[in-house]
Amino acid sequence: MSEPRDTFVPEPERFEFTAAPVHHFDWTRRDFFKITGSGVAVILAVPRGADAQESGRGREFGHALPQEISAWLHIGEDGAVTVFTGKVEVGQNIRTSLAQSVADELRVPFESVRMVMGDTARTPWDMGTFGSRSTPTMAPQLRRAASALRDLLVELAAKRWNLAPGGLKANAARVADPASGRSATYAELASGQKLAQTIPAEDPVTPASQWTVTGQPLPKVYGRAFVTGRHQYTPDIRPEGVLCGKVLRAPAFGATLVSLDSREAQAMPGVTVVRDGDFVGVAAPRWRDAERALAALRAEWKTMPQPSRSEIFTYLKNNVEPGGERNARRETGSVDSALAAAPHRLAETYTVSYIAHAPLEPRAALAEWKDGSLTVWTGSQRPFAVRDELAAAFHLPEDRVRVIVPDTGSAYGGKHTGEAAVEAARIARAANRPVSLLWTREEEFTWAYFRPAGVIEVKSAATQDGRLLAWEFHNYNSGAAGIGTPYAVENQRVEYHPVRSPLRQGSYRALAATANHFARESHMDELARAVGMDPLEFRLKNLTDERLRAAFQAAAKAFGWPGKKERPGQGFGLGGGVEKAGYVATCAEVRVDRASAEVRVERVVTAFECGAIVNPDGLRNQVMGANIMGLGGALFEAVEFENGRVTNPRFSEYRVPRFQDVPQMDVVLLDRKDLPSAGAGECPIVGLAPAVANAIFDATGARLRALPLVPNGLKGLPL
Amino acid sequence: MGEPLQIQVNGTRHFVAADPETPLLWVLREDLGLTGTKYGCGEGACGACSVLVGGNLRRSCQVPLRAAAGKAITTIEGLEQNGRLHPVQQAFLDAGAFQCACCTSGMIVAGVALLGQFPSPSPQQITQFLQGNICRCGTYPRIADAIARAAEAMRKARP
Numbered sequence: 001m002s003e004p005r006d007t008f009v010p011e012p013e014r015f016e017f018t019a020a021p022v023h024h025f026d027w028t029r030r031d032f033f034k035i036t037g038s039g040v041a042v043i044l045a046v047p048r049g050a051d052a053q054e055s056g057r058g059r060e061f062g063h064a065l066p067q068e069i070s071a072w073l074h075i076g077e078d079g080a081v082t083v084f085t086g087k088v089e090v091g092q093n094i095r096t097s098l099a100q101s102v103a104d105e106l107r108v109p110f111e112s113v114r115m116v117m118g119d120t121a122r123t124p125w126d127m128g129t130f131g132s133r134s135t136p137t138m139a140p141q142l143r144r145a146a147s148a149l150r151d152l153l154v155e156l157a158a159k160r161w162n163l164a165p166g167g168l169k170a171n172a173a174r175v176a177d178p179a180s181g182r183s184a185t186y187a188e189l190a191s192g193q194k195l196a197q198t199i200p201a202e203d204p205v206t207p208a209s210q211w212t213v214t215g216q217p218l219p220k221v222y223g224r225a226f227v228t229g230r231h232q233y234t235p236d237i238r239p240e241g242v243l244c245g246k247v248l249r250a251p252a253f254g255a256t257l258v259s260l261d262s263r264e265a266q267a268m269p270g271v272t273v274v275r276d277g278d279f280v281g282v283a284a285p286r287w288r289d290a291e292r293a294l295a296a297l298r299a300e301w302k303t304m305p306q307p308s309r310s311e312i313f314t315y316l317k318n319n320v321e322p323g324g325e326r327n328a329r330r331e332t333g334s335v336d337s338a339l340a341a342a343p344h345r346l347a348e349t350y351t352v353s354y355i356a357h358a359p360l361e362p363r364a365a366l367a368e369w370k371d372g373s374l375t376v377w378t379g380s381q382r383p384f385a386v387r388d389e390l391a392a393a394f395h396l397p398e399d400r401v402r403v404i405v406p407d408t409g410s411a412y413g414g415k416h417t418g419e420a421a422v423e424a425a426r427i428a429r430a431a432n433r434p435v436s437l438l439w440t441r442e443e444e445f446t447w448a449y450f451r452p453a454g455v456i457e458v459k460s461a462a463t464q465d466g467r468l469l470a471w472e473f474h475n476y477n478s479g480a481a482g483i484g485t486p487y488a489v490e491n492q493r494v495e496y497h498p499v500r501s502p503l504r505q506g507s508y509r510a511l512a513a514t515a516n517h518f519a520r521e522s523h524m525d526e527l528a529r530a531v532g533m534d535p536l537e538f539r540l541k542n543l544t545d546e547r548l549r550a551a552f553q554a555a556a557k558a559f560g561w562p563g564k565k566e567r568p569g570q571g572f573g574l575g576g577g578v579e580k581a582g583y584v585a586t587c588a589e590v591r592v593d594r595a596s597a598e599v600r601v602e603r604v605v606t607a608f609e610c611g612a613i614v615n616p617d618g619l620r621n622q623v624m625g626a627n628i629m630g631l632g633g634a635l636f637e638a639v640e641f642e643n644g645r646v647t648n649p650r651f652s653e654y655r656v657p658r659f660q661d662v663p664q665m666d667v668v669l670l671d672r673k674d675l676p677s678a679g680a681g682e683c684p685i686v687g688l689a690p691a692v693a694n695a696i697f698d699a700t701g702a703r704l705r706a707l708p709l710v711p712n713g714l715k716g717l718p719l
Numbered sequence: 720m721g722e723p724l725q726i727q728v729n730g731t732r733h734f735v736a737a738d739p740e741t742p743l744l745w746v747l748r749e750d751l752g753l754t755g756t757k758y759g760c761g762e763g764a765c766g767a768c769s770v771l772v773g774g775n776l777r778r779s780c781q782v783p784l785r786a787a788a789g790k791a792i793t794t795i796e797g798l799e800q801n802g803r804l805h806p807v808q809q810a811f812l813d814a815g816a817f818q819c820a821c822c823t824s825g826m827i828v829a830g831v832a833l834l835g836q837f838p839s840p841s842p843q844q845i846t847q848f849l850q851g852n853i854c855r856c857g858t859y860p861r862i863a864d865a866i867a868r869a870a871e872a873m874r875k876a877r878p
Contacts, residue, residue, distance in 0.1 A: 091819025091856050219815055226820035227808040227827060229755020229795035236754035244749075287745045288738060360759050360767055360821040360855045409757075409821030410855055441760040621818055621858060628857025651764035651853065659846040662859045 032072075032196055035084075035122050039076040039190040040156070042149040043069055043198045044141055069124040071138065073102065073145045075153070079173060079187030081106060081113045083142060086126025087134050088118035088381060090411040092681045093618035094134045096221045097214075100615060101139045104213040105146035105206055108173040108186065115221075118383045118405030128382035130413060130507060132580035132679025135614060139677065143206065148199045156189045208612035208673040215671075217617030222407070233409050234364040234379045235438045242366070243272075244290040245427040245437035248280035249447060252303045252644030253503070261298040268293050274430035281423060283431035306644035307502045313351050313455050316477045321498045330484065333491030335459075338470035342461030344530050349457050350519035352478055352707040353638035354450040354503055358656055361409020362444040367424035368434040373400045378421040379408035386418035393422050394429070412629070413507035414448055445649030450639055451508030452501060454478025456519035466531040468542045473520070477501060479512025482686060485520060486578045487542040503641060509626065510682035513579045514633060514689060518707055521575035521690030526703065535574060535694065536561055547609055548578055550670060551585040554607035558668050559587035569593055570602075571699025575690030581678035582610040583670075586627070586687030588663075590695040597713035601631060601663045601692055609670035610678040616669055623667045623684040630688035632657045636711045655711075724788040728753065729797030739785035743777075744768045746784050747794060755795035755824045759853065766852030769825035769832075770794050776832035778851075795824035798831065806876070807831050810869035811862070818856035826852050830866045839870055 032041065071085045083102050089095040099113040106113075116122055118129075150170045157175035158165035161182060169176050176183035208215070225231040250257070260280060262273040271293045272283040280297065284290035307315045339345060365378040374396065380386045380403070387403040390396070403421065420437055428435035439447070454477045461470040468489040475483055477499035484494060496512075508514070528538035536556050543549050555561075555574065563572035569592040576585030589603040608623050636655045640648040648654045689707055696710070697703050702717050704710070710717070723734040726743075728751060735750050742761075747753040747770070756779055759767030763778035770779045771793040772786075798805035804812070807830045817823045826849070833840060833848040840848070845863045854862060 091821075093818065219812065220817070223812050223815075223817075224804075226817055226823050227804065227811045228799055229753075229824045231820065232754065233757075233821065235758065236748075238749075238752065238754065286737070286741075286749045288741045358855060360765065360819065360853065361757070408819065410819035412855070438758060441762070441765075617815055621815060621856075621861070624860060625818055625857035628859060629855065650762055651760045652762055656853060656855065657857065657859075658851075658853060659849045659859050659863070662846070662857075665860060 033194050036074040036082065037076055038192070038194050039074055040149065040152055040193050041072055041074040041196040042145045042152065043072040043196055044145045045069055045198050045200055070126070070141055071124055071145060073142065073149050075149060075186050075190045077187060077191045079112065079185060079190070081108055082116055083113060084116045084123045085138060085142070086118060086123045086384060087138055088129045088383065088405045089407040090129065090379075090381060090415070091409070092622060093220055093615065094129070095407065096218060097135065097614045097618060098139055098142055099221060100214045100216070100218060101143050102146045104211050105143040106150050107170050110213050110218060112173065119402070120383055120387045120404070121402040125384050128385060128416065130381050130416065132582070132682045135677050135679045136581060139614065145199065147205045148197065152195070152197055153186055153189050156193070157184050160184065160189070208677075211612075214614050215612070216615070218615060220618070232406055233361055234366060234377050234406055235361070235436060237366050237377055237406065238436065239366075239368065239434050242434045242436050243283040243285060243431055244287045245281060245283050245424050245435040246290040246294050247423050247437070248282070248294055248297055248299060249443060250278070250301050252301075253306060254644060255301040255303045258300040258302050264298075265293040265296040268296065272427070272431040273297070274427055276426060279423075279426065281427040281430070283427050283433065283435050303644060308642040309353075309638070309640055312453055312502070315502065316453065316455050316499045319499050320476065321500055330492065330494045335470045335472050335491045335493045338491035339459060339461050339472070342469045343464050344462045344527070345460070346523065346527055346530055347457070347459040348523060348526065348705060349455065350522060350705045351456070352454050352515040352518065354453040354505065354641075355508070355633050355637045356445055356448065356450055356639055356654065357412045357414030357508060358444065358651075358654070359410040359412060359414055362439040362441060363415065363420040363448065364436075364438040365420040365424035366434060366436045367421065367428040369425075369428055369432075373402070374425055375402045375404065376421045376425055377404045377406060378418065379411070379415055380405050380418060380421070381411050381413070381415045385416070386421050389418040390421055390425055394425065412509045413511070416507055417449070419447070441651060442649040445639070445654060446646045449504040449506035451514070451633070452478045452505040452512065453503075454512065454515050456515060458519055458523045460523060460527055462527055462531050464531070466528070466533045466538050466541050475512065475516060478515040481511035482513025482516040482577065482579050486545050486548050487524070487539070488544050489542065503639070509629065510579055510685050513577070513682070513686045514630070515707070517575065517577045517579070517686040518689040518693065521577065521687070522693050522705065525573065525690070525694040525697065534562055545578065547583045548576065548585070551583040551607045551609055552576055554668050554670060555585035555587050555605050558607065558666055559605040561587055563589065567591070569699055571695040571697070573691045573694025573696070573698055575687040575694060577686050579683040579686050582608065582680060582683030584608050584683050584687045586691040588688070588691035588695045590692060590699055592696065592699045592714065594714065594719075597715050599635070599696060599710045599713055601635070601661070603664045604688065604691070605666045605668065606684060606687065607668040607670060608680070608684050609672060610680045610683065611675035612673045612677045613669060613671045614677050616671075619669060619680050620667050622680050623669075624665055626681070626685035627665060627688050628657050628662060630685040631661055631692075633707060634689035634692045634709055635661075636708045638708050638711060724784055726784070726787050726792060727790070728792045729794060735784060737784055739783060739788075741784045742780045743770065743772075743782040743784060743787045743792070744779040747779060753794050753796050757821060757824055759822070759825070764851070766825040766829060766849075767822055769828040769852065771828060771832060774835065776829055793828070795828055798827065805831065806872045807834065807866065807869040810865040810872065814861045814865035814868060816858055816861040816865040818858050822852060822854045826854065826862050830869065833866060834870055834873060839874065840866065842867070
């Protein structure tokens with residue numbers, strides 16, 4: 001059951017999908033070979049609607065759009081294969097896995113494929129790297145391009161030898177004529193050519209069962225640059241004369257600047273101060289000088305009272321956006337009458353807190369102006385959106401702005417916007433020098449956007465023997481992703497209620513699916529207990545989706561479900577679901593120590609299925625990483641805020657998972673070579689929080705319905 | 720600003736004309752162009768800026784230039800010798816112990832310090848020693864594995 005490829009619409013909580021730029025791809029052959037050099041190329045054109053992510057325009061869905069380019073592939077006179085795609089590498093290993101697909105289909109060694117990614121001057125337009133879309137969309141497109149390029153090379157060889165192409169074979173970067181024993185390398189065939197062919201993006205030609213490079217656990221490309229510290233992330237690029245930029249931050253969200261006295265700062269050697277409306281920035285030779293200059297600014301701000309964390313859930317319930325009910329309301333059967341008649345009924349409320357992505361590389365940008373054109377290096381998941389932001393901010397045509405995304409120190413959905421890029425560019429323009437700007441950790445914890453907080457209300461009903469009868473599910477603010485239940489239930493009402501969030505909020509790994517799965521899978525556990533069934537048995541009884549059943553069964557088997565309690569304080573729980581075309585089930589074992597009030601996740605087993613596996617090594621890293629990241633949001637992470645101020649904006653105050661929090665972990669990968677590959681960065685995180693909450697209940701009898709579950713251990717819990 | 724201070728980084732002497740209170744992190748990155756050492760938090764709480772000062776593991780964002788002056792400093796760039804990776808670097812490669820790799824420099828330097836102190840560390844010693852280093856991608860199990868592999872490789876290499 002793969003997602004139809006023409007119906008991808010980004011979820012509303014993907015941050016700010018309002019920009020609808022007008023793009024023109026007037027690529028001529030000349031432009032093209034200026035970028036690539038001579039050789040043979042295949043350009044992939046996506047007709048409107050064939051793939052929304054690569055050709056869509058946010059709000060412009062449904063309007064006529066010209067054919068557009070999604071990627072291209074080039075083989076040079078030296079045989080080097082270069083792939084151009086607007087996707088970016090943020091740790092999810094897509095640079096490696098996309099290169100695998102190309103090597104496979106083109107029949108070249110993996111090492112000969114070079115990926116040019118996320119550079120608005122050299123790669124085709126791309127909506128962004130998010131939504132677990134790169135593997136299911138870009139990989140098959142590149143495969144298609146690679147197979148067309150292979151055909152082109154075979155044709156060139158056929159022409160050269162005056163033969164029919166049908167009898168020739170392409171393999172190991174060479175076209176051979178088995179009959180005569182003649183062969184020519186791709187490099188020889190590409191030599192002297194300036195041949196470009198445009199093909200439509202269609203399905204790939206080599207089935208997963210015949211992959212050779214794809215499916216292999218190849219190590220991450222450029223690994224040596226990372227372990228030697230040579231890889232240059234955005235803050236590491238330091239051109240001659242670069243200055244350090246910093247921004248004066250308001251004391252609270254929504255504050256406006258009343259007055260500024262910058263005389264002292266401006267008198268410092270090498271310091272430039274720029275004020276533009278409420279924006280105040282400084283440039284100075286070095287970090288410490290910029291800090292000093294910032295500290296020397298005398299600013300007066302006007303603030304407004306704002307909600308605090310203690311009242312946030314009431315606030316969310318009371319501030320539903322008018323007209324919001326048109327969003328994602330689904331109704332089947334009659335929930336009300338089913339609820340009224342059912343032998344087992346349950347109504348519970350779950351909450352999730354705002355949490356921060358806290359990527360180890362904070363937002364960063366290097367901006368350089370030259371002859372009225374702007375180049376910005378920045379860590380972003382959406383280079384083209386950042387380009388548009390810059391073009392709008394500085395009233396420039398798009399072709400005067402170039403955004404380059406070096407492989408970035410992680411993002412997790414947190415880097416969809418271009419704040420640092422705009423700030424660096426504004427300061428650089430004032431200072432007339434290149435400016436490097438790196439947010440401090442405090443800035444990252446305060447001025448980035450957060451995973452939304454939310455309130456989720458669930459009502460349900462089941463028969464005596466544990467069949468679901470009714471399911472009502474309301475999500476306030478946290479989002480619609482993963483809101484639909486995978487369980488078979490006739491009477492349903494499922495609704496997402498958008499709220500004007502008091503904190504800036506946006507995308508986060510798996511979006512609201514973490515919140516919705518937490519509520520749903522916790523509630524399923526509660527319902528199982530209410531009807532007196534084993535939680536796994538209860539789920540399977542109500543589950544017809546074979547892929548999700550298989551994931552639950554695989555996780556349960558590897559875990560030894562239902563487990564046997566051998567020590568006091570031990571508990572077992574499970575959770576799972578379907579998200580972004582992936583299927584996950586997670587079992588967790590916790591140990592609760594009443595004496596020390598500590599709660600520890602001891603063991604996690606995750607079974608994950610995402611169709612045909614592209615790179616099992618990278619996939620394991622992602623599944624393990626998702627679970628460990630998920631531990632933070634499950635157990636202790638929360639953004640604390642009071643009256644427009646974040647009060648825990650440091651790693652010493654905002655606890656993230658560390659070495660000692662890591663449980664014993666097993667990952668069971670289900671490889672379905674008969675199914676299309678799905679993305680894997682997001683789905684594996686969704687089972688963890690409910691599995692842990694359910695395990696804590698199993699250990700203590702306390703049902704915790706708020707994320708984070710145990711920010712202070714057992715202290716203050718109803719035990 | 721006063722007299723330039725002398726620091727010795729990866730075997731090379733440098734004279735740095737900077738405020739002696741400047742954190743070593745920024746001297747390395749801005750004055751010496753050694754950008755392998757990362758800023759992650761500025762409060763010594765994440766380990767991304769780990770370096771060795773006089774053989775001891777330090778958070779370079781917490782070490783003022785004056786305190787580093789005259790001492791031998793090793794950064795991630797100083798671990799590779801004549802094109803050969805340090806066993807800890809090699810083990811990180813072999814174990815695939817990084818994702819976005821922004822924490823990797825700090826993890827490797829901390830791993831080198833750990834193996835200096837405990838040549839055959841137990842899993843508990845590894846997790847305790849590295850508790851101050853954050854990997855947001857959650858690659859901890861492989862990092863621990865890489866350090867155990869490096870310990871093994873270094874044991875074998877000893878005469």
